[in-house]
Amino acid sequence: MGWVFYMFAKKIDFKVGIMTRVVAGLTLAASSVHAQEGQVIVEQMPSRIGGFETANTHHKGTLGLTIGWHQSDPRKSAGTGNQLYYGGGSFAVTDQLTFGFDAQTYDDPTIDPIGGTNPAIKMNTLAAWGKYNFYRDDRVSVSGLLSVENMLHARSPIWGGSSRHEFIGALKLPVSYQVSDSFALHFTPSVTVMPDSLNGAQFFGTIGSLGVGATIKAGRRLSFAAAVDTPVSGTNTISSSGGYKKAPVWTVSGQYNVTPKAALQAYLTNGVGMTPATSILTHWPEGDEILAGLQLVYTPGAARPESYRGAPAPVTARQVSLQQDGVILGSADVAEPGHLRASLWGGSDSAGGVALGFSPDRDGEIQVIFEQYSKNSSAPSSLVPTNSVRYMFGPKLRFMDQNNGDPFSLGARLLYGRQIDSRSGVGVFYFDAMASYKTGRVALTANPKLAAFGNVEAAGVGLGVNFAVSDAIELIAEVTPVLLDASDVTWAAGMRYNVGSSGLSVDLNATNAIGQYGIGTLVAQDDVRFSLMLSKSFDLRGLKFY
Numbered sequence: 001m002g003w004v005f006y007m008f009a010k011k012i013d014f015k016v017g018i019m020t021r022v023v024a025g026l027t028l029a030a031s032s033v034h035a036q037e038g039q040v041i042v043e044q045m046p047s048r049i050g051g052f053e054t055a056n057t058h059h060k061g062t063l064g065l066t067i068g069w070h071q072s073d074p075r076k077s078a079g080t081g082n083q084l085y086y087g088g089g090s091f092a093v094t095d096q097l098t099f100g101f102d103a104q105t106y107d108d109p110t111i112d113p114i115g116g117t118n119p120a121i122k123m124n125t126l127a128a129w130g131k132y133n134f135y136r137d138d139r140v141s142v143s144g145l146l147s148v149e150n151m152l153h154a155r156s157p158i159w160g161g162s163s164r165h166e167f168i169g170a171l172k173l174p175v176s177y178q179v180s181d182s183f184a185l186h187f188t189p190s191v192t193v194m195p196d197s198l199n200g201a202q203f204f205g206t207i208g209s210l211g212v213g214a215t216i217k218a219g220r221r222l223s224f225a226a227a228v229d230t231p232v233s234g235t236n237t238i239s240s241s242g243g244y245k246k247a248p249v250w251t252v253s254g255q256y257n258v259t260p261k262a263a264l265q266a267y268l269t270n271g272v273g274m275t276p277a278t279s280i281l282t283h284w285p286e287g288d289e290i291l292a293g294l295q296l297v298y299t300p301g302a303a304r305p306e307s308y309r310g311a312p313a314p315v316t317a318r319q320v321s322l323q324q325d326g327v328i329l330g331s332a333d334v335a336e337p338g339h340l341r342a343s344l345w346g347g348s349d350s351a352g353g354v355a356l357g358f359s360p361d362r363d364g365e366i367q368v369i370f371e372q373y374s375k376n377s378s379a380p381s382s383l384v385p386t387n388s389v390r391y392m393f394g395p396k397l398r399f400m401d402q403n404n405g406d407p408f409s410l411g412a413r414l415l416y417g418r419q420i421d422s423r424s425g426v427g428v429f430y431f432d433a434m435a436s437y438k439t440g441r442v443a444l445t446a447n448p449k450l451a452a453f454g455n456v457e458a459a460g461v462g463l464g465v466n467f468a469v470s471d472a473i474e475l476i477a478e479v480t481p482v483l484l485d486a487s488d489v490t491w492a493a494g495m496r497y498n499v500g501s502s503g504l505s506v507d508l509n510a511t512n513a514i515g516q517y518g519i520g521t522l523v524a525q526d527d528v529r530f531s532l533m534l535s536k537s538f539d540l541r542g543l544k545f546y
Contacts, residue, residue, distance in 0.1 A: 041299040042255070042263040043220055045176070045184050047090075047098075047131075049213050050251035050267055050293075051279025052227035054186045055141040055176035057133045061301075062092040064100075067395075068295030069416075070269065072111055072283070074429075074452060082108040082283070083427075084291070086274040088127075095133070102127040102275040114158060114285045115242035121284065122155040125168070127275035138178070145172040147276035151194075158242060160199025168194045170276040186213040186227070192234075192280050202244060207234035207280050221257040221308065226250075229280060237282040247287035249280060255297075258397050259363045260305040267293035294414070296395050298360070306337070306362045309404045317501065318468060319403050322436070322443050324535060327492035327509045328521040329447040329462040329478045332409035332434035334398045335359035338541035345507075347531030349374035350387075351515065363398040367415065374514040378526035383486055385419070385428050385453050385519065392417035392430070392518050408437045417518055428453040430518040441468040447480070451519035458486035458522040472498050476509075480521065488512075488524035503537035 039059060047056045058064070067087035074081035083106070090100030107122040129147035136142075151166040174188040188211040196205040213227030228250045235244035251269040258264055269291055272283040283289045306312060315336060323333040324341065335341055337359050346352030353371030360366070369392040373384060392415040400410035415430040432449035447462035464478035476494040492511035499505065509531045514523045516531075 040220075040257075040260045040304060041301075042257045042260065042297060043217075045178070045215055045217075046223075046225060046255075049186075049215065049225040049227040049253060050269055051249075051271060051274045051276070052186075052211055052213055052229055052251060053131075053143075053145055053172045053174045053188050053190075053276065053279075054184075054213065054215070055133065055143040055174040056184075057096065057098055057131060057141075057143060058092050060092050060095050062090075062098075063300060064090045065298045065300075066295055068265070068274075068293060070267065070272070070291040070293035071429075072289055072291055075455075077109075077111045082106075082111060082289075082291075084272055084274070084293075086295075088274075097133075098131045100129050100131070102129070104274050104278065106272060110284055111289060112240065112285055114238060114240060117157075119157045120155075121158070122153060123278070124152040124154075125273075125275050125278055126150045126152055127277065129276055140178075141176045143174050145170070145174070145276060147171075149275055149277045154198060158201065158238070159203060160201035163198045166195055166198070168192070168277040170279075172276060182217040184215050186215070187211070188213070188229070190229070190280065192277050194277065204236060204244065204281070205234055207236050208232050209236075209280050223255045224253065225255075226252045231280065236280050237287040238284045240285045247282045249282050249287070257308075258399065259307055259361065261299055261301065261361050262364050262397075263297045264397065265293075265295040265297060267291075267295070269293065298364075300361060307401075307404070309401060309406070312362065312401075312404050315403060317471065317498070319438075320537070321474065321496070321498055321505070322438065322466065324496075324505065325516075326445065326464055326466065326476050326478055327494045327507070327511055328480065328490060328513045328516060329445055329464045329492075330396075330411070330413055330432055330434045332398065332411040332436040332445065333401070333403070334363060334365040334396055334411065335537070337362050338539065340538045340540055341535060342538070343533055343535040345516065345531050345533035347509075348529050349376040349514075349525070349527070351375070351529060351531065353516065355517065357396075363401070365396040366393075367396055367413070368393045369415070369417075369517050371515055371517055371520065373520045373523075374525055374529055376514065376525040376527055376529070379514050379523055380486075383456060383458060383519070383523045384514065385417075388419050390417050390419045390428075392428075402436070402438055408435055410435050415518055428519050442466070445478075449480075449522065451522055453519070457484045458482060458519060459484050460486070460490070460522050462521070472500075474498070480513075482522050482524075486522050486524075490521060490524045503539075505535045507531075507533040507535070509533065 070084040072081040086104035088102035092098045105124045109120045127149035131145040133143045155162040170192045172190040192207040194204045211229035215225040217223045230248040231246045237247040249271045273281045341357045343355040351374040355369045394415040396413040398411040400406040402409045412433045418427045430451045436445045443466040445464040450459045460480040460482035462480035474496040478492045480490045490513040494509035
């Protein structure tokens with residue numbers, strides 16, 4: 001498998017390494033924060049509804065990390081549609097003062113024409129902001145937010161080409177009124193400053209807006225919110241004719257708290273910005289395109305409860321082994337908090353890869369995968385996004401845990417992937433849900449999955465069994481009937497050897513699937529493909545930075 005090391009050393013861009021270290025540093029540093037009085041931040045009223053600011057702030061020492069994206073309907077355009085990717089972090093220096101940053105990237109041609117064409121638009125933005133709570137009582141809260149932002153790169157023919165490092169910013173003065181413990185109203189006047197022109201072409205300029213919003217808590221783990229931000233001066237959207245006009249930016253959202261430290265937010269919006277300044281912009285043109293979005297919110301803290309299920313029971317060696325994915329099916333469980341699992345595999349038809357899974361807290365895992373699919377020519381070329389090295393990354397969440405009182409384990413995973421070594425690499429979305437039931441030496445898994453790129457869609461329901469022959473040896477059998485654009489059943493069989501309590505395992509697998517992750521598990525080839533995989537689990541809890 002020496003080719004794997006050479007391949008990744010050669011092809012993984014330096015920027016990927018920088019991003020990985022930054023994300024890892026933030027995550028690991030976050031886990032060491034000691035929360036004041038164990039307050040559950042995700043159960044409190046939100047400081048933002050999408051990009052809409054409320055007056056709410058959190059107690060001193062609160063650290064918040066977010067990552068997410070908005071997505072247009074992929075059936076309305078080539079590729080996977082239009083996406084906005086974003087993430088950020090914030091830290092409460094005092095009960096009144098919070099500093100934070102946001103970063104976002106958008107790079108796609110428009111879905112609907114502007115001036116008769118579908119121009120490509122790129123806008124990458126980095127924001128630094130501070131928020132101060134001026135007044136708070138049992139009902140009313142008044143805050144102010146000031147952001148200083150760098151539009152790192154704006155490029156489009158409608159903006160006269162390419163511009164870099166343009167200053168933008170926003171001033172917001174939100175007021176929130178707590179009607180009851182479970183219902184709040186928000187009013188937010190704002191001023192956003194952007195250039196009047198780029199390269200001699202019109203740009204958005206200065207925008208004054210008034211926004212209203214509401215949040216409602218339906219319980220400890222479920223809440224809903226809605227907001228509308230309307231420009232009263234200036235223009236915030238591009239019309240189909242190429243001119244600029246006013247349009248309200250609206251957002252509706254729901255939040256489910258997976259754990260007392262992590263929440264999953266789902267959005268519908270016509271907005272195309274998640275930094276304070278870009279939050280007033282609608283998706284182009286006209287602002288009538290609906291985007292769906294997901295955002296993961298993580299608020300670490302040693303004093304916060306780990307789970308809504310109470311104190312977790314110690315895991316057995318068998319339970320730890322079943323946290324690892326199968327051959328072409330995922331595991332419904334996640335790694336133990338503070339553990340990193342690294343896997344390396346390779347085999348016939350030039351297929352192979354590297355996978356990393358890190359669990360910063362209970363019931364959550366971050367997965368990063370680099371994989372080259374099989375180059376066997378019998379696989380339908382229309383279903384294979386690329387035979388070159390591609391990356392995949394995304395969160396995996398566990399909603400039910402059989403090891404701690406639930407009748408079975410239930411998890412879900414979302415991966416986004418793209419070819420590494422080509423600017424025109426095809427992006428692929430992959431979603432799967434995993435349910436497992438363990439009894440004695442047998443673990444049964446059901447794994448519905450869906451993958452899409454461009455006009456290609458493939459889906460399937462994987463069924464698998466893991467049988468523990470002994471404490472060291474497991475036998476794995478998996479089959480996935482597929483449908484939509486794919487039609488051939490994929491299957492896999494494997495043997496896993498666990499080397500004592502070292503956290504090391506060795507897998508010998510056979511399958512007709514072209515890959516072990518993502519859409520590769522739904523595409524079959526005619527010939528059987530063999531592979532060898534080495535996996536090692538590392539306990540990082542003893543390190544000083546964790």
